[in-house]
Amino acid sequence: MNPYYAPLADMKFLLEGVFDAPQTWAKLPQLAESVDMDTAVAIMDEADKIARDLIHPINRSGDEQGVRHQGDKVITPDGYKAVYDQYAQGGWVGLCGEPDFGGMGMPKMLGVLVDEMAYSACNAFTLYGSLTAGAALCINAHGSDALKAAYLPQLYSGEWAGAMDMTEPQAGSDLRNIRTKAVPQDDGSYLISGSKIFITGGDHDLTDNVIHLVLAKLPDSNGISLFLVPKIKVNDDGELGETNGVSVGSIEHKMGLKGSATCVMNFDNAQGYLIGKPNRGLVCMFTMMNYERLAIGIQGLGTSQAAYQMAAEYAKERTQGVAAGGSPTGAISDPILVHGDVRRMLLNIRCYTEAGRAMSVYTGQQLDLAKYGEGEVKAKAARYVGLMTPVAKAFLSDRGLDAAVMAQQVFGGHGYIRETGIEQLVRDTRIAQIYEGTNGIQAIDFLGRKTTGDNVTALTEFVTEHQATLTAMKHIGDEHKNAVASRFEALLTVAHQINDNKLTQPALINASAVDFLDAFGHLMYGYYWLLMADKAADHQNKQFSQTKQQLADFYMAKLLPKVDYHLAQVSSGDATVMAMDESLF
Amino acid sequence: MNPYYAPLADMKFLLEGVFDAPQTWAKLPQLAESVDMDTAVAIMDEADKIARDLIHPINRSGDEQGVRHQGDKVITPDGYKAVYDQYAQGGWVGLCGEPDFGGMGMPKMLGVLVDEMAYSACNAFTLYGSLTAGAALCINAHGSDALKAAYLPQLYSGEWAGAMDMTEPQAGSDLRNIRTKAVPQDDGSYLISGSKIFITGGDHDLTDNVIHLVLAKLPDSNGISLFLVPKIKVNDDGELGETNGVSVGSIEHKMGLKGSATCVMNFDNAQGYLIGKPNRGLVCMFTMMNYERLAIGIQGLGTSQAAYQMAAEYAKERTQGVAAGGSPTGAISDPILVHGDVRRMLLNIRCYTEAGRAMSVYTGQQLDLAKYGEGEVKAKAARYVGLMTPVAKAFLSDRGLDAAVMAQQVFGGHGYIRETGIEQLVRDTRIAQIYEGTNGIQAIDFLGRKTTGDNVTALTEFVTEHQATLTAMKHIGDEHKNAVASRFEALLTVAHQINDNKLTQPALINASAVDFLDAFGHLMYGYYWLLMADKAADHQNKQFSQTKQQLADFYMAKLLPKVDYHLAQVSSGDATVMAMDESLF
Structure with missing residues (x-):
């Protein structure tokens, strides 16, 4: 398996050249203290090495060996523990964590860029740290000071791990x-009892x-509350104490992600602590869920990048057939990258x-x-986070599967063989479309709550701002600008159609949501391509500028038109979706 | 895992109601003797039982156990041998074989319908018989009378199996x-030496x-010839004789299809017999390859049907959330089939x-x-077979993966768990897009050889005939007819664009082929939906008629418009595909 190299030049360009990170950070006092572009570059350079030299080497072997459940222990594949220790000691789990803790x-x-590198290197391994960082985020946002002090330092240091226990069979x-039930105790804690399934890193x-x-319910309540439940109790002095009625029922045997422990967790009068207010658990959990x-989404993105590198490398090395019109070098067989169909697949993956x-x-x-x-800066950003979170989760993970499947196709028959490694990416990334809320759920959130929930107000604000940026681009021709601008208009028109009919056609949002999200995702990618091409035009490396322009041209010609198809789908309504009687399925 | 039930009503409707099989058979003397609709129905009914009760039960266990390579033996999963014996004894391997042998x-x-049932029941198992039938077809078409007499009876009876040895590492x-080399011997046979990889059922x-x-080369020849090489030599009396220098180097560990042996085969001065003429091996092999x-394609189709059944069943049983607008039964949780997005996915799979x-x-x-x-009946049909073979292979297998992935999505988290069984379909069917010529190769065959190879003559004839049938449909409204008819015209226009530019733009066909095939596939499916709805209008079962109409309406509203996207892609040319320098990939 080829080593992984993070696309550092592209990453730095996005941070500094496209989204002007230094200026963003300089304006935010807390960040201005801790980070500048030099620091960011040093961190990315180091993360690249960690991803390549530390994490990537356990990717294939972890897939073959998988997690084992022996007695009451869950054992990760060989090498995971040693790598995790180094990863944690490097401070990577607490990278975005609260400095006070x-x-x-x-x-x-x-x-997000560091996360991408880690996911490119190994999907399964990276989840452990990601869940831990998400749990810490939630505790930091909603936990009491005592809980923060008792748990955050060990979570940020990677000494302890986090898990998110929501799903039950029904x-x-x-x-x-x-x-799952939570019974209040005299000391202010709760006793938690119940079973949870599909617990990643349980x-x-x-x-x-x-x-x-x-997540559990208080007695006589239908509301849902959130509790912190340690596997091992933590004494007042911070040392680990007794076990806590938390046990593993079994682990799942999955399509992929075999190095990640997916557990059935049993809680038997386990001591827990309320996070946030009673019956407001979902609100707290959403802090973690939005992060996750x-x-x-970035799992899908990291997979896409890994898939691209592998396929591009193979396409340059593997010779088969000659170029249409004759071999450019007069060879008997050319690298398959000469073939239009292979280039089409690689450009497709690369542009997405x-x-x-x-x-x-x-x-x-x-x-x-x-x-x-x-x-207002904070408030507007929160609205945009609301819009972007379901899109990033669903659209990036959908493209992750597409990328892995298409890269596998570049490998031909070799792509179906396990040791080539590309089929693992297909299996590993497939789950990203399902967990943390299926991509259908994300789409319904995007169209139902985020778009029509406020009668298209936030989306209109978002589009208006992006249209203004588009208009102001200096190096982009009118044809490309109009292609995106007119589709922004079309998107708003369709959004209003849905909004106008949502009360009289109750199934409309559910039936239209995935296409609406796909339209928006493809449109935003078109916008980002023009933004990147525009910003790259001034880049000191002219080849870099030209490449971004060529990729933008490919996207505009070949992929942006998908917006129209998806908007047409939405416009065609829900009648044909809802017509057939259920018994006839 | 749920049992499999063949969609017999739909299958019989297609044979009799849509494509008028009885009349087709009555006009062909050889078939008129051997088959009528009653016979066909009896065979389908029996095949359904075989698929459900015999083949399907070894599907999941075969995936878990896989094929093993022990010493010089390749051992199939438990149950395969017993099932294969029964399957062969039932005459299923020789179903379409020559009665003389x-x-x-x-x-x-x-x-094709019997094949579909078997593939629905188990992808991996069904390949063994399919390869055997394909080998017999090739021997029957191109082999000498002596070879036919010596090999066909045991192939049709399933006593011996067939394999197709083409690929080598380079x-x-x-x-x-x-x-691989073939050296002629005095007795008219050849000694074959070389190594082949990816040999299914090797x-x-x-x-x-x-x-x-x-496939091997004669001395001092660059031409490719085809040879029959038995693993065990066959004596003149038809009994098995000595071994023949044919051995297994190893078996591949694959993403899926784990019950199917994918072998590295070594030939060491193995005795073989020429099939067809020297240096004309590819022509002979194409008889088998077109069959395969x-x-x-039918492997993908069978997977789609199996995936649909599993997902529809689950969607009717699994309760989660309530219908938009309130539960129709007042329940706390409705079956997920009430949700528009779940229906959208199921209808998508079903329509394809x-x-x-x-x-x-x-x-x-x-x-x-x-x-x-x-x-002329024969000649025209041969032209249409030429057009349809690459399309059926690629389009059906692409839809097979889509169907399996979408069905898996309906299952949510459970779809990622191996024991649910749906993820196996994703892994098993993925190879269908790759082997027997990648789907990119199929598309280049379709656009390059079959469409522009004769300056769009055969495609024009084909479209003209289909347009006439479309016009004559009695129960289809003008809107639907025009939607398909106008796209047939658009397809021909784009085909001529490519044809006109193929000499000046050598990369155009390769870069455009997949989209052209996708456009054609989506268009043909629209045509077939109108044809089915038209023919079903007279069906005695009114619910059957209505369902076909509703499915046709869904297809026309939601999926036919993809034709436009793919044709626009083709029209946008190859400039953006070929622009970027190879070193920048």
């Missing part, structure tokens, strides 16, 4: 029906403790991946503004 | 570079002998699957006319 306080805008997409041997964030949703990275960095930027900004 | 002489139009899509324990059809290409079956039966019909017809 030992986090590095780095901006999410940078964090309650997946619909959490109303969870049955238990493992990487850390001494696993801190569960568990972006992270899962680079635009996806722009979406990821942009969303990270909005998260930073929403966290560290003030007043 | 023990085949059942059934039409391909029926055979020669995959491009077979010019094969190195060796196994299901049969006493494996008959290899091997349709079969591989039923139209795909129509394409499969139509292609089978053309194969029958090309084989059993005479004069």
Whole structure:
């Protein structure tokens, strides 16, 4: 398996050249203290090495060996523990964590790029740290000072890990029906009892403790509350104490992600602590879920980048056939990259991946503004985070599968063989479209809550701002500008159609949501390509400028038109979707 | 895992109601003798039982256990041998084989439906019989009378199996570079030496002998010839004799299809017999390959049907959330089939699957006319087989992956768990897009050889005939007719654009081929939906009529418009595909 190299030049260009990170950070006092572009570059350079030399080498072997459940222990594949120790000691788990509790306080805008590198190197391994960082984020946002002090330092340091315990057999997409119970105790804690399924990193041997964030119901309440439940109790002095009635029922045997422990967790009068207010657990959990949703989008993005590198490398090396019109070198067989269809596949993956990275960095930027900004800057960024989170999760993960499948196709028959490694990417990334809320759920969130929930107000604001930026681009021709601008208009028109009919056609949003999200995603990628081409025009490296222009041209010619198809789908309504009687399916 | 039920009503409707099989067969003397609709129905009913009760039960266990390579033996999963014996004894391997040598002489139009059932039940198992039938077809078409007499009866009876040995490490899509050698002997046989990779069913324990059809080069020749090479030599009396220098180097560890042995085969002075003329091996092999290409399309189709059944069943049983606008039954949770997005996914799979079956039966019909017809009927059918084979292979197998992935999405998190069974379909069917010529190769064949190779003559004839049938439909409104008719015109226009520019833009065909095939596939499916709705209008079961109409309406509203996107892609040319320098990939 080829080594992984992070696309550092592209990453730095996005941060500095496209989204002007230094200026963003300089304006936010907390970030201005902790980060500048030199620091960011040093961190990215180091993350690239960590991804390549530390994480990537355990990717294939972890897939073959998988996680094992022996007795009451969950054992990760060989090498995971040693790599995790080094990763944690490097401070990577707490990269964006609160400095007061030992986090590095780095901006999410940078964090998304580090996350991408780690996911490119190994999907399964990276989840452990990602869940831990998400749990810490939630505790930091909603936990009491005592909980923060007791748990955050060990989570940021990677000494302990985090997990998110929501799903039960009868309650997946619909959490109303969870049955896990929380009984209040005299000392202010709660005893938690119930079973949870599909718990990523629910238990493992990487850390001494696993801190569960568990959704449960208080007695005589249908509301859902959130509890912190450690696997091992933590004494007042911070040392680990007794076990806590938290056990693993079994682990799942999955299509992929075999190095990631997916556990059935049993809670038997386990001591837990309320996070946030009673019956407001979903609100708290959403802090973590929004973080994880972006992270899962980035799982897809990291997979896309890894798939692209592998396929491009193979296409340059593998010879088969000659170029149409004759071999450029007079060879008997040319590298398959000469073939239009192979180039088409690679350009497809590349264009989606680079635009996806722009979406990821942009969303990270909005998260930073929403966290560290003030007043209207903060409020507007929060609205944009609301819009972008479901899109980034779904669109990036959908493109992740497409990229892996298309890269596998470049390999021909060799792509179906396990040791080639590309089929693992297909299996590993497939789950990203499902967990953390299926991509259908994301789309319904985007169209139902985020777009029509406020009668298209936030989306209109967002589009207006982007149209203004588009108009102001200096190096982009009118044809390209109009192609994006007119589709922004069309998107708003369709959004209003849905909004106008949502009450009289109750199934409309559900039936139209995925196409609406796909239209928006393809349109935003077109916008990002023009933005990148515009900003790259001034780049000191002329070849860099030209490449971005050529990729933008490919995207505009070949992929942007998908917007029209998806908008037409939405416009065609829900009648044909809802007509057939259920018994006839 | 739910049992499999063949969609017998739909299958019979296609044969009798849509494509008028009885009349087709009555006009072809050889078929008129051996088959009528009653016979066909009896065969389908029996095949349904075989698929459900015999083949399907070894599907999941075979995936978990896989094929093993022990010593010099290849051992199939538990149960495969017993099932294969019964399957062969039932005459299923020789279903469409030559009656003179023990085949059942059934039409391909029926055979495609039986194949579909078997692939729905188990992709991996079904390949063994499919390869055998394909090898027999090739021997029957091009072999000497002596070879036919010596090998066909045991192939049709399933006593021996067949394999197709083409690929070598340096020669995959491009077979010019094969190195396997054939040295002529005084007795008229040849000694074959070389190594072949990716040989499906190259060796196994299901049969006493494996008959290899091997591509090799004669001394001092760059031409490619085809040889029959038995694993065990066959004595003059028909009994098995000595071993023949044919051995297994290793078996591949693959993403899926784990019950199917994919072998590295070594030939060491193995005795072989020329099939067809020297240096004309590819022509002979294409008889087998065209047969296999349709079969591989049907692998995708069978997967689609299996995926649909599983997902529809789950969507009716799994409750989660309530219907938009309130539960129809007042329940706390409704079956997820109430949700528009779930219906959208199921209808998508269903519409592609039923139209795909129509394409499969139509292609089978053309194969029958090309084989059993005479004069211009035969010649025209051969032209249509040429057009349809690459399309059926690629479009059906692409839709197979889409269907499996979408069905997996319906299952949510459970879809990622191995024991649910749906993820196996994703892994098993993925290879169908790659082997027997990648789908990119199919598309280049369709656009390059079949469409522009004769300056769009055959495609024009084909479209003209279909336009006439469309115009004559009695129960289809003008809007639907025009939607298909105008796109047939657009397709021809784009085909001529490519044809006009093919000499000046050498990369154009290669870069445009996949989109052109996708446009044609989506268009043909629209045509088939109107044809089915039209024919179903007179069906005695009014609910059957209505369902077909509703499915046709969904297809026309939601999926036919993809034609426009793909044609626009083709029209946008190859400039953006070929612009970027190779070093920048």
